[in-house]
Amino acid sequence: MIAHPGFSFEPLTEHTFGRIDMRAALYIRVSTDEQAREGFSIDAQKRKLLAYAESQDWEVVSVLIDDGYSAKDLNRPAMQELLHKVRNKEIDVVVVFKLDRLTRSVRDLYTLLDEFSRHDVGFRSTQEQFDTTTTMGRAMLGILGIFAQWERETIAERVRIGMEQKVRQGKRHGGKYPYGYDRNGNLIQEEAEVIRRVRELYMKENLSFLKIAERLNQEGKFRRGYEWTRNTVALTLENPYYAGIIRFGSKMKNGKYPQRKRDLRVDVIxxxxDHEAIWTVEEYEEHLRLMRMRSEGNHSRKLDYLFSGLLRCGRCGSTMFGRLTTKRSLRNGEIVRNPYYMCSRRRDSKTCDMPMFRQKHVEHLIMKYIESIRLDRSKIELKQDQTELDRKIRRVNNDLNRIRERRKRWQYMFVNDLISEIELRRHLDEEKEQEEKLLRELQELENQKKEEFVYPAKLLEVIDVWDQIGNQEKRELLLTIFDEITLHTNETNIKGVKNRFFPAWVTVRYK
Known part of the structure; x- marks a missing residue:
């Protein structure tokens, strides 16, 4: 038995390779750059695997094909279906043409072999002739897997060097062009205007990412048919490509590329x-500095006042504005100033005797109000019907399921020689393109669902997240839920007592 951290292999039961009526699943994989190579085509692999299964007197119950997928991970449609069949004991043996058709990752290899072993499923490679029923067979398989991973990492390193060289020459290193450009990299003026509008709302109107998304959606300026979200606004503002800059960055330790703040998290070039820019470099650096300042919470005093623009005096109906207390020093030497709110009529004409409220007091009153609703659910109009967003998500998931079923039918037709390999690849390419489009749509919808609040039902979540988010997120949350918060108290002359609040309550009006 070979040792490997986190994995163990139990011997397969005696019947696994001792039967002639074994149910075999043939797994075929071809990556994009291998499709034209002799011996690696789908048709070539299928012929050899069918012949091998016939020589063993095995019954072929499934032929699973991943066309155009890399072996770098297990996130492949046919691979996931194979694992489903293994776990449901629908097959007795998995057969591949070569080991690297299955995976090029040592960790994934051991994961798969462990999964096969736990469900009493054998594994055969027609080229390497390894047998997982013996210790030596598993040891040799592991050694070969190490070389397969080494080959993949070597290829990946060469690709990365080639991409880096292209970037240093001022050329894009691949991938799709961002919103604002067509597939040939030409600027789309209509979309460029929307991108300029994003920056204008951020810089001139001082709106948050969420508020910018809402404004653009209200104006009907959608992002190629999709609604704007907080994330897409932030990613747009952070994208240096719009400033005429091509950026190439390394991966994080988890093997993924960072989406946000890439230049702060990994090394970049x-x-x-040579493409047409939408902003100048100076404009890009200007709003990027502001984004960084805001994320650190020290860009202006406006964020100190969480309730600015929301509070009303319960006595005279006037607005209440925020101020900061005079500076005071803590024992550790830190200088602090705490926000409080004052009735504007009291300030301007002294015709209102409403006392001032510390911000901590207002927060306490809001939490107390929400907690009272939590204890009395009858105060909330709970929405039982599915939202339009839920219906869209359900529709996309149904479309994805239909694609998976169609993919199985195309593979079945190919295995039974009802269609050619060229026809199979054309159909699978079409399904893959549609699947990727639906997955992007699903991600957008799920992002919207995370950001979207159903009022007042979502009000109860405020208590749960309040202490876990920063001031900017708190203010965005309040502005999204409340249209107006009115402060009430019967007190007039208040003497401040440390860590104590005077009797008061709030009434609210929702958006």
Whole structure:
């Protein structure tokens, strides 16, 4: 038995390779750059695997094909279906043409072998002739897997060097062009205007990412048919490509590329591109500095006042505005100033005797109000019907399921020689393109669902997240839920007592 951290293999039961009526699943994989190579085509692998199964007197119950997928991980449609069949004991043996058709990752290899072993499923490779029923067979398989991973990492390193060289020459290193450009990299003026509008709302109107998304959606300026979200606004503002800069960055320790703040999280290369820019470099650096300042919470005093623009005096109906207390020093030497709110009529004409409220007091009153609703659910109009967003998500998931079923039918037709390999690849390419489009749509909808609040039903979540989010997120949350918060108290002359609040309550009006 070979040792490997986190994995163990139990011997397969005696019947696994001792039967002639074994149910075999043939797994075929072809990556994009291998499709034209002799011996690696789908048709070539299918012929050899069918012949091998016939020589063993095995019954072929399933032929699973991943066309155009890399072996770097297990996130492949046919691979996931194979694992489903293994776990449901629908097959007795998995057969591949070569080991690297299954995976090029040592960790994934051991994961798969462990999964096969736990469900009493054997594994055969027609080229390497390894048998997982013996210790030596598993040891040799592991050694070969190490070389397969080494080959993949070597290829990945060469690709990365090639991409880096392209970037240093001012060329894009691949992938789709961002919103604002067509597939040939030409600027789309209509979309460029929307991108300029994003920056205008952020810089001139001082709106948050969420508020910008809401404004653009209200104006009907959608993002190629999709609604804007907080994330897409932030990613747009952070994208250096719009400033004529091509950026290439390394991966994080988890093997993924960072979406936000890439230049702060990994090493990057920035070079001027030869494409038409939407912003100047100076404009990009200007709003990027502001984004960083805001994320650190020290860009202006406006964020100190969580309830600015929301509070009303319960006595005279006037607005209440925020102020900061005079500076005071803590024992550790830190200088602090605490926000409080004052009736504007009291300030301007002293015709209102409403006392001032510390911000901590207002927060306490809001939490107390929400907690009272939590204890009395009858105060909330709970929505039982599915929202339009839920219906869209359900529709996309149904469409994805239909694609998976169609993919199985195409593979079945190919295995039974009802269609050619060229026809199979054309159908699978079409399904893959549609699947990727639906997955992007699903991600957008799920992002919207995370950001979207159903009022007042979602009000109860405020208590749960309040202490876990920063001031900017708190203010965005309040502005999204409340249209107006009115403060009430019967007190007039208040003497401040440390860590104590005077009797008061709030009434609210929702958006």
């Amino acid at each position: 920035d070079v001027p591109g």
